[in-house]
Structures are given as C-alpha cells and as structure tokens.
Amino acid sequence: MNFYFDAAYLVRLYVEDSGFKEVRKLAKNSVIQSSIHGKMETEAAFHRKLREDFFDKEVHAEVHSQFHDDIGLGLIVLVPLTPAVVNRVSDAFLHLPANVVLRAGDAIHLATAAEAGFKEIYSNDWRLLEAAPMFKLKGVNPLAQES
Numbered sequence: 842m843n844f845y846f847d848a849a850y851l852v853r854l855y856v857e858d859s860g861f862k863e864v865r866k867l868a869k870n871s872v873i874q875s876s877i878h879g880k881m882e883t884e885a886a887f888h889r890k891l892r893e894d895f896f897d898k899e900v901h902a903e904v905h906s907q908f909h910d911d912i913g914l915g916l917i918v919l920v921p922l923t924p925a926v927v928n929r930v931s932d933a934f935l936h937l938p939a940n941v942v943l944r945a946g947d948a949i950h951l952a953t954a955a956e957a958g959f960k961e962i963y964s965n966d967w968r969l970l971e972a973a974p975m976f977k978l979k980g981v982n983p984l985a986q987e988s
Contacts, residue, residue, distance in 0.1 A: 842871040845954040847947070847964040848882030851875055851917070855904045856890060860965065860984035867963070867983060874918045876926075876953035882946060883908065926952045933975060943972045951976040 844867065846854075851873070853864035875883075884905070891901040911917045929952035930945070937943060947969040954962045955976045962978050964970060970980030 843874060843959075844868065844871055845874050845950075845957065845959045845962045846879070847875065847950045847962065847966060847969060848879045848886060849965055850963050851879055851883045851908075852886045854911075854917075855887070855908060856895075863983050864963075872916065872918060874920055874954075874957060874959075876949055877919045877921055878946060878949045878953070880912070880919050920953050920957050922949065922953070923956065926956050929956060929976070933972075937972070937975060941972055941975070942968050944968060947972065951978060954978055 846864075846868075850864050852858065853861040854868055854873070887896070887901060887904055887908070890896045890904075891898070896904065908917075912919060926949065930948045933943070933948055933952065947966060950964070950969060951962060951972060955978055960979060961981045962969070962973055963981050963983070965982045965984045970982055973980030
C-alpha cells in the first residue's frame with residue numbers, strides 16, 4: 842500500500858509522540874510518500890526534540906540517520922516540488938474562501954498529494970484536514986479515535 846503522510850505523521854515514525862503506535866501500524870508493510878518539503882519539516886521537528894531535551898545528541902543523530910536510511914531504501918519516497926505543485930498551491934490560495942485557515946506548508950502537502958494522484962492524505966493537523974476536500978482529497982486522521 843501507498844500512503845501520503847504529512848510531516849506530523851513522518852515524525853511519529855521515529856518519535857514516540859501521541860499516536861505513534863497507530864501511525865507505525867499504518868505504515869507497516871507500506872510505502873510512505875511525502876513532499877520533499879515534508880523532509881525539511883521532519884528534520885526541523887527532530888531538531889526541536891533536541892532543543893527541548895527530548896533527544897540527546899546521540900539519539901538525534903540516530904533518528905536522523907534512520908530517517909535518511911529509510912529514504913535511501915525507498916521506504917519513504919520524497920515527491921519533488923514541481924511547477925505543477927507550485928501552481929496548484931498558488932491557485933488554491935486564489936480560490937480558497939476567506940474563512941479557510943491554511944498554511945503554505947500544508948498547502949504544499951495537499952497539492953503534492955493531489956498531483957501525485959493520491960485520493961487520501963494522512964495527518965492530524967486540523968487545518969490540513971479541513972482544506973483537503975478543496976484539493977479533491979479525503980483527509981484521514983486515524984488518531985481522531987484516541988480523543
């Protein structure tokens with residue numbers, strides 16, 4: 842199976858944050874895809890864990906290395922930011938209703954998933970999930986059952 846994960850879900854593959862078991866179960870025996878932008882967001886989240894003393898330097902280096910190994914092995918496929926993705930993001934912000942709250946990073950994930958042919962996107966970010974239908978995607982959050 843192929844799933845599109847945003848960075849919040851990518852991080853849970855490596856960090857025992859709330860919902861990590863569900864995310865890892867979903868990813869087991871699957872290929873995970875995410876925007877190249879998601880790689881940068883994930884790296885930033887790992888650094889935040891170091892900054893907040895959740896990780897020490899050794900664990901930070903180990904998690905970073907495992908993430909890169911998984912990418913190298915094709916377990917995580919990074920989808921490039923193409924002109925079509927950039928144009929889709931631009932068009933989305935032109936046509937989104939004024940009351941829709943959407944960050945650029947979330948729009949990049951939505952546009953990337955849509956351009957890559959996905960019908961669903963996995964996240965626990967409410968902004969991304971609410972905007973998903975505007976990109977002809979179903980926003981899926983298996984962690985919602987936790988609440």
